[in-house]
Amino acid sequence: MKRKGLSPLIAAVLLIVFTVAIASMVMTWLRDYTTGATENVDATSQDIMQCAKESLQVTNVYLSIDVTGDEMIRATVKNTGTVNINLSSAHIYNRTGDFCTLGVLNTMSPGGVINLQNLSGCDLFTDLANFSRVEVTTYCGTSSDFDSVNDITTT
Numbered sequence: 001m002k003r004k005g006l007s008p009l010i011a012a013v014l015l016i017v018f019t020v021a022i023a024s025m026v027m028t029w030l031r032d033y034t035t036g037a038t039e040n041v042d043a044t045s046q047d048i049m050q051c052a053k054e055s056l057q058v059t060n061v062y063l064s065i066d067v068t069g070d071e072m073i074r075a076t077v078k079n080t081g082t083v084n085i086n087l088s089s090a091h092i093y094n095r096t097g098d099f100c101t102l103g104v105l106n107t108m109s110p111g112g113v114i115n116l117q118n119l120s121g122c123d124l125f126t127d128l129a130n131f132s133r134v135e136v137t138t139y140c141g142t143s144s145d146f147d148s149v150n151d152i153t154t155t
Helices: 008-052
Strands: 056-065 071-079 085-094 099-101 113-117 131-138 143-146 152-154
Touching: 056 131, 056 143, 071 085, 071 131
Parallel strands: 056 152
Antiparallel strands: 056 071, 071 113, 085 099, 085 131, 131 143
16 A cells, blocks of 8 residues: 655645744734733823823921810922822821821812811820921822921911
C-alpha cells in the first residue's frame, strides 16, 4: 500500500490560510487593546487637567473657648480655582500634632466661600498658643494650610 501526503500546493494554501487567520486574531486583539488604552489615557488626562485648575485658600480661622472649656472652631475656605472642587478633609491641629475634624461640604463652585466647623467637642486647645494649623484637602490632593496664630479671631 502506497501512502500519499498532501500535495505541496494544498500544504502551501493551508499554511497561508492558517497564517492569515492567526494574523487577523492578533490584529483584532491589538486594535481592541490600543482602543481601551487610549480611552483610559484620555480619561486620566481629563482628570489631571481638571485637578490642575483647582485652587483653594483658607482665609480665616475663628477659635472660641467658653468658660467650660468647650471649643468652637470655624475655618473660612474660598475656592480660588476655575472649576468646582470636592473637599475630602479638613483638620485643625495643635502643637503636638493632635487634630480635630472640621465638617466638610462636598462641592464648592469657583469663587465660592464656605465655613467649616468642628463636628464635635474638641479638647485640644486650652489657649491660642496651642494652635498649629488648619489644613483643607480636596479629592485631587490640592490642599491649603492656615498657620498664622496672629490672624486667628478669638471670641
